[in-house]
Amino acid sequence: MTITDSAPIAAVAGQRETSLPVVIIGAGPVGLAAAAQLLERGIEPLVLERGDHAGAAISEWGHIRLFSPWRHVTDAASVRLLEAQGWTPQHPDALPTGHELVKHYLAPLAATPQLASRIRYGVTVENVSRDGMDRTRTAGRDTTPFLIRVDSRGDADEIRARAVIDASGTFSTPNPVTTSGLAPRHSAEVADRLTHGLPDVLGRDRAQFAGRRVVVVGAGHSAANALIALRRLAEQEPGTTITWAIRSADPHRVVGSDDDQLPGRASLGAATRELIDDNAVTLVDRFLIDDVEPRGDAVALVGTRAGAPTAIEADVVVVGTGFRPDLDGLREIRLRLDDVVEAPEKLAPLIDPNEHSCGSVPPHGVDELSHPEKGFWLAGMKSYGRAPTFLLLTGYEQVRSIADELAGRHEEARRIELVLPETGVCSTDLAAGSCCIVPAASERSAVSDLTLTAKPASCC
Missing domain, CATH: 3.50.50.60 (FAD/NAD(P)-binding domain)
Structure with a gap:
């Protein structure tokens, strides 16, 4: 033209x-x-x-x-x-x-x-x-x-x-594990020990978790589901230990109440309460993570808990802090x-x-x-x-x-x-x-997106 x-x-x-x-x-x-x-x-x-x-x-x-x-x-x-x-x-x-x-x-x-x-x-x-x-x-x-x-x-x-x-x-693009929202200072050295998102604990990714010290970070439904799957794995694989690290003083976002209008979510909360009541997981609340440091073949989550310096060692970390x-x-x-x-x-x-x-x-x-x-x-x-x-x-x-x-x-x-x-x-x-x-990607499917949690949660 x-x-x-x-x-x-x-x-x-x-x-x-x-x-x-x-x-x-x-x-x-x-x-x-x-x-x-x-x-x-x-x-x-x-x-x-x-x-x-x-x-x-x-x-x-x-x-x-x-x-x-x-x-x-x-x-x-x-x-x-x-x-x-x-x-x-x-x-x-x-x-x-x-x-x-x-x-x-x-x-x-x-x-x-x-x-x-x-x-x-x-x-x-x-x-x-x-x-x-x-x-x-x-x-x-x-x-x-x-x-x-x-x-x-x-x-x-x-x-x-x-x-x-x-x-x-x-x-x-998952959120980093640190409370600051920044990548760990030793990202390259600890990358193979951090799993973001939604691992298939009982299936595809089983070998990564079986018999390992696992720390799950996050107070949302993704973290709760990972914890429940890990408990099942621990019942089948001796030596599997589970620690749950959250920023808040209690996991109420996940545990919720018995009158939740979504039955599936209510059952998730009940199962999470059971984990705590049965001492199937070690709950570390009020934990603010500053960094992840390499420790030989493991890593350490370092930060403060209720203001006091704290470190948690793990063989693998599930980062359920959202996207x-x-x-x-x-x-x-x-x-x-x-x-x-x-x-x-x-x-x-x-x-x-x-x-x-x-x-x-x-x-x-x-x-x-x-x-x-x-x-x-x-x-x-x-x-x-x-x-x-x-x-x-x-x-x-x-x-x-x-x-x-x-x-x-x-x-x-x-x-x-x-x-x-x-x-x-x-x-x-x-x-x-x-x-x-x-x-949380999806929960935030991103779930490219797909469906998500109905209540706010750091893991979403």
Whole structure:
């Protein structure tokens, strides 16, 4: 096209922009839901997934069973795509494990003809910017395509997009074990002794814990599930000892009360109380960890307990202190984030873990998720920053709203189309049935995100 006086540069840029796809980072539940919602509105998506299959992050904690039943973990537009292919849904009230969620929902969804050709695997997004503009440039910014720099199995590439939805979750960026939030000073030397997130204590990771001195750090549901699994392991493997280190004066966040409205969570609390009552774990409360030091073939957690210098030696440490968003590749994007939880500024008060559980977070969309960077959104668990209150249903409503906004359906984008269960449908359960560790990524599934704890907890 020749640029003339009758074709302003902004107009030409706008035409170029709308011919480009919307790039979605992450092929987890929310990322695939975003793609399905966009397709229904005639908008071309391109999904970039770092793993080698859809739901790769979920597969890392696939042994976990969700509190959320099938009817609360699927997206409406995604289900419509699946049903067109003859998909058979699972029982709506059954509780899936992470592996089952991938096998029976995410894998078939990613394999539909509509999505299969629009997902690229083995692609790591390194940076997002505007094409030819750093964050300081303003003129023409809103109509300039996004530039996404990626590493595709060792090969560098650049992709241009009309909009970007970052649904990459937080599972790959766990919080450090120290109270300061900083990495241990001897990170490289102690790395092989620290396990973050959701280890499969009774399965894949059994050898790492059997017959070892294990310290679990964190006062949330992930930590509690790890403790319960470790007790089972200790009953089978002599020499396995368990210490539970928490910052607070008591583990009330996990233990909870007998009248908890979520039976699974109530049973988790009861099982945790039993651990303490039976002296199956050594509880070290009021422990503030300053550093992790190498001690021969072991490590020592050093800090203070009730103001007195304290050190706990361990062969392996389970770090259940939650997750945080990776924002390094977004330095050239104009984000407006809350100073505390690192969520979009308008969303942060709605998800403050000091005020809300996942069931009390109001549904929200483009207005609460918007940044000064037009056409860029954080969605799913990553949009919640460090808050542990994310629920998949809420993530699906987010991307439904974003899709309507991109389609020019501004009124629909601001209409709430979701009613959350009153108690919230959150977390996972290990106390009853098979070993399932609560996701704080997810619990913050990130659970890339997936379901989370309904009460605030450091492990989320």
